[in-house]
Amino acid sequence: MIRxxxxxxxxxxxxxxxxxxxxxxxxxxxxxLVGPTGAGKTTLIKLILREEVPDSGSVYIDKVNTRDFNExxxxxxxxxxxxxxxxxxxxxxxxxENLAFVxxxxxxxxxxxxxxxxxxxxxxGLEKKLHLHPFQLSGGEKQKACLxxxxxNRPLVLxxxxxxxxxxxxxxxxxxxxxxxxxxxxxxxxxxxxxxHIVDMMRKRVIALHGGNIIRDQQLGKYNHEP
Amino acid sequence: xxxxxVKFLFEEAFISLRQNVLMATIAIMTISISLIILAVxxxxxxxxxxxxxxxxxxxxxxxxxDKEITSSxxxxxxxxxxxxxGIKNVEFVSKEDAWKKMKDKFKYQEDIVxxxxxxxxxxxxxxxxxxxxxxxxxxxxxxxxxxxxDVRFGKEVVSKLRMFVxxxxxxxxxxxxxxxxxxxxxxxxxxxxxILAKKFEVxxxxxxxxxxxxxxxxxxxxxxxxxxxxxxxxxxxxxxIFSFVTYKIxxxxxxxxxxxxxxxxxxxxxxxxxxGLIIGLIGSSISIKSLLKSILKK
Ligand SMILES: Nc1ncnc2c1ncn2[C@@H]1O[C@H](COP(=O)(O)OP(=O)(O)OP(=O)(O)O)[C@@H](O)[C@H]1O
Ligand SMILES: [Mg+2]
Numbered sequence: 376m377i378r379x380x381x382x383x384x385x386x387x388x389x390x391x392x393x394x395x396x397x398x399x400x401x402x403x404x405x406x407x408l409v410g411p412t413g414a415g416k417t418t419l420i421k422l423i424l425r426e427e428v429p430d431s432g433s434v435y436i437d438k439v440n441t442r443d444f445n446e447x448x449x450x451x452x453x454x455x456x457x458x459x460x461x462x463x464x465x466x467x468x469x470x471x472e473n474l475a476f477v478x479x480x481x482x483x484x485x486x487x488x489x490x491x492x493x494x495x496x497x498x499x500g501l502e503k504k505l506h507l508h509p510f511q512l513s514g515g516e517k518q519k520a521c522l523x524x525x526x527x528n529r530p531l532v533l534x535x536x537x538x539x540x541x542x543x544x545x546x547x548x549x550x551x552x553x554x555x556x557x558x559x560x561x562x563x564x565x566x567x568x569x570x571x572h573i574v575d576m577m578r579k580r581v582i583a584l585h586g587g588n589i590i591r592d593q594q595l596g597k598y599n600h601e602p
Numbered sequence: 603x604x605x606x607x608v609k610f611l612f613e614e615a616f617i618s619l620r621q622n623v624l625m626a627t628i629a630i631m632t633i634s635i636s637l638i639i640l641a642v643x644x645x646x647x648x649x650x651x652x653x654x655x656x657x658x659x660x661x662x663x664x665x666x667x668d669k670e671i672t673s674s675x676x677x678x679x680x681x682x683x684x685x686x687x688g689i690k691n692v693e694f695v696s697k698e699d700a701w702k703k704m705k706d707k708f709k710y711q712e713d714i715v716x717x718x719x720x721x722x723x724x725x726x727x728x729x730x731x732x733x734x735x736x737x738x739x740x741x742x743x744x745x746x747x748x749x750x751x752d753v754r755f756g757k758e759v760v761s762k763l764r765m766f767v768x769x770x771x772x773x774x775x776x777x778x779x780x781x782x783x784x785x786x787x788x789x790x791x792x793x794x795x796x797i798l799a800k801k802f803e804v805x806x807x808x809x810x811x812x813x814x815x816x817x818x819x820x821x822x823x824x825x826x827x828x829x830x831x832x833x834x835x836x837x838x839x840x841x842x843i844f845s846f847v848t849y850k851i852x853x854x855x856x857x858x859x860x861x862x863x864x865x866x867x868x869x870x871x872x873x874x875x876x877x878g879l880i881i882g883l884i885g886s887s888i889s890i891k892s893l894l895k896s897i898l899k900k
Binding site for chain 2: 446447453464465466477479480481482483484524
């Protein structure tokens with residue numbers, strides 16, 4: 376589903392963040408991306424999202440090289456990649472309107488918009504908060520709203536950049552459960568995180584970045600090196 | 603882009619305008635004021651120009667002949683006139699006709715007419731010209747014709763009117779030009795501020811799959827809506843002023859027709875609407891170009 380071939384990424388032509396990265400994540404996988412701050416986790420996610428382009432090497436999504444995508448292809452790609460962040464990026468409108476926005480851009484019919492919103496909102500368990508505005512929601516609820524928005528187009532891939540960075544352990548755990556559910560519905564999930572506790576509990580594939588390289592890639596991994 | 607997307611773009615434009623009511627109102631009012639001034643100028647412009655045109659077109663030269671002229675002298679004069687270029691029509695008015703007309707005119711003041719002994723009026727020719735521009739040259743030539751005693755036309759009136767109109771047109775056009783420019787700048791500024799205020803929203807829009815074009819059209823339509831609303835306000839006010847003024851003038855001078863030969867009010871309304879939309883579109887396009895570059899890099 377996601378393949379990186381010899382990907383090198385530098386900022387300002389001199390500062391190398393990722394160096395000849397090779398990576399393959401298949402369709403049904405749930406992957407944690409770990410590493411110290413500045414290791415390039417966010418950069419890697421931006422490369423997959425094609426918000427950044429590699430200096431050399433290629434990123435393949437669903438076997439398609441995104442290197443020479445134009446603007447339209449990129450926006451089509453984004454419909455197939457859901458993404459959530461640590462700082463919940465939502466409009467200052469009700470959850471319903473936030474979700475509807477994504478579909479209205481695509482010119483969906485009202486009926487379909489309603490159906491799709493119903494589906495995702497029950498998946499994240501926010502049925503009762505659908506018409507509340509962001510300032511009326513807790514952090515966990517905001518993140519669930521973002522999750523709902525990220526998967527409303529049934530994307531192939533869901534990227535989460537420190538999704539639990541601003542949440543307490545309970546809310547974090549809930550978010551992880553939802554991500555897990557989404558993964559079981561045939562969506563590739565990639566989570567960049569510092570949350571040792573969660574990584575250790577989930578026992579998924581763990582990819583560790585350090586100094587621009589992948590230093591470890593383990594199934595059923597833990598946050599730190601196992602002795 | 604399908605119709606639902608277009609509808610959505612308009613909804614978003616109105617939402618955005620509501621979020622910045624004050625700024626939007628100022629921009630819309632600026633458009634209205636400029637358009638109103640433009641409209642008033644245009645109405646005057648067309649009316650005055652067509653009035654001047656009418657005056658000039660109907661301008662005639664009267665040539666009075668010598669009192670003692672014979673009928674063969676009269677036909678000689680007429681032959682001479684035929685040689686002068688620029689004359690469209692020559693009409694002979696005999697002194698008897700002229701005297702009859704005069705008496706007709708003063709038929710309620712017979713005393714005055716009766717004071718006059720015999721017929722004091724000379725024979726004359728009334729000439730219509732092909733174009734009013736050459737009136738002075740023609741008059742000069744007419745004076746040289748033998749048998750002509752005097753040549754009369756509204757010389758000062760014509761040249762003064764023409765001068766006035768020219769100054770009026772130049773001043774008016776530049777005032778309108780500057781106003782439109784100011785309006786454009788205000789729209790650019792308004793959209794600029796909106797884009798800055800929506801930087802975060804634009805980021806989200808891009809994130810959830812909006813194309814650059816979609817984002818651009820959001821702001822363009824906002825500009826168009828402002829231009830449209832500004833034009834509508836202007837049209838309502840201009841039409842109000844128009845019917846009020848024509849009504850008042852009609853009450854006072856029932857025989858004078860104002861604003862009728864010139865510009866039709868419907869044409870004016872359509873023109874104002876188009877201009878409002880164009881200002882809105884150009885203004886927003888300019889600010890998009892300069893501002894979105896930084897936000898929409900990829
Ligand atoms: N747009 C940019 N321009 C220049 N340097 C950048 C840019 N984005 C990131 N960097 C640098 O690249 C390095 C990697 O950043 P990145 O955000 O990918 O790290 P990260 O692993 O996500 O860190 P964290 O865990 O703190 O989120 C950092 O040193 C950062 O300063
Ligand atoms: Mg990061």
